[in-house]
Amino acid sequence: MKKTKTIIELKNVTKKFGTFTAIEDVSFSVEKGEIIGFVGVNGAGKTTTINAMLGFSVPTRGTISLFGERVVPSNAHLSHRHIGYAAGDMELPLHLTGQQYIDFVMSQFKGDHTDRLEALLKQFSPQLEKKIKTLSRGNKQKIALVAAFMTSPDIVVLDEPTSGLDPIMQDAFLELIRSEQKNGVTIFMSSHYLQEVAEVCTRVLLMKNGRIVEDLSAERLQRASGKLVRVVSKKAVIPPPHAKQATTTDNEHGVTTEFSYDGPIPQLQVWLAGLKSVTDLSVGDRTLEAEFRSLYDEGVEVK
Secondary structure, eight states: OOOOSEEEEEEEEEEEETTEEEEEEEEEEEETTOEEEEEOOTTSSHHHHHHHHTTSSOOSEEEEEETTEEOOTTTHHHHHTTEEEEETTOOOOTTSBHHHHHHHHHHTSOSOOHHHHHHHHHHHOOOOSSBGGGSOHHHHHHHHHHHHHTTOOSEEEEESTTTTOOHHHHHHHHHHHHHHHHTTOEEEEEOSOHHHHHHHOSEEEEEETTEEEEEEOHHHHHHHTOEEEEEEESSOOOOOTTEEEEEEEEETTEEEEEEEEOSOHHHHHHHHHTOOSEEEEEEEEOOHHHHHHHHHHHTOOOO
């Protein structure tokens, strides 16, 4: 395994199934220690991208590199020694008990990971003594997460990792991600739960119609939790600098102006103080979900 800062890199990756193009010209890179959120609606191409990235499927064209080495079918298994993986719809061997599955996965890796395993079992409390086929979805997911992290991998790839988990276990998962980040582990996480993405991720890749349409940095993520402003006044107002998605509607109550704001708060305060003939005013927090929806609604162009 090469020592390199860029440990995941996709260049112009396209995957077709017959005449259907699932993903097209997907390019991005991930550096060591980043926590990447991978978001998009169902069918956007997230799982197809992950499968290609891990060597589970061969792209129609484009290149994929892990740890500085190009991934091809003949060597994909080599990088897997340094990667943990769990998916919300992961098919575990139903005839095994949870303990038997954990033992099997552990046997595929070198080293003694007993202490690490015990810590994860304490954190998630999966039911290991029962056959997997008898377990709830949440308990199956806990076993998959323990297996993904127990060998202290350099990269952990997660596809909808908290689906099926109750709120307490979701919190335990987020705490684990924060701990892994401190240890320099790189995590690539697909999720529909935008709040958990906003809490732990350092970057977010937004996929739409098989393409990466936005790469939101940590700074942009902070701005995504900016402000939503609504002003009702007798006359139309001109939104301040840094206002986005401004709309104006006119009815019997006056003119309503709404916009999102991601600029300096003092500038917004000055603008608000200068308003006249205002009959109603509200300023609320913007969320990553609002940013996500606005990008989809705008039909953002592919970069």
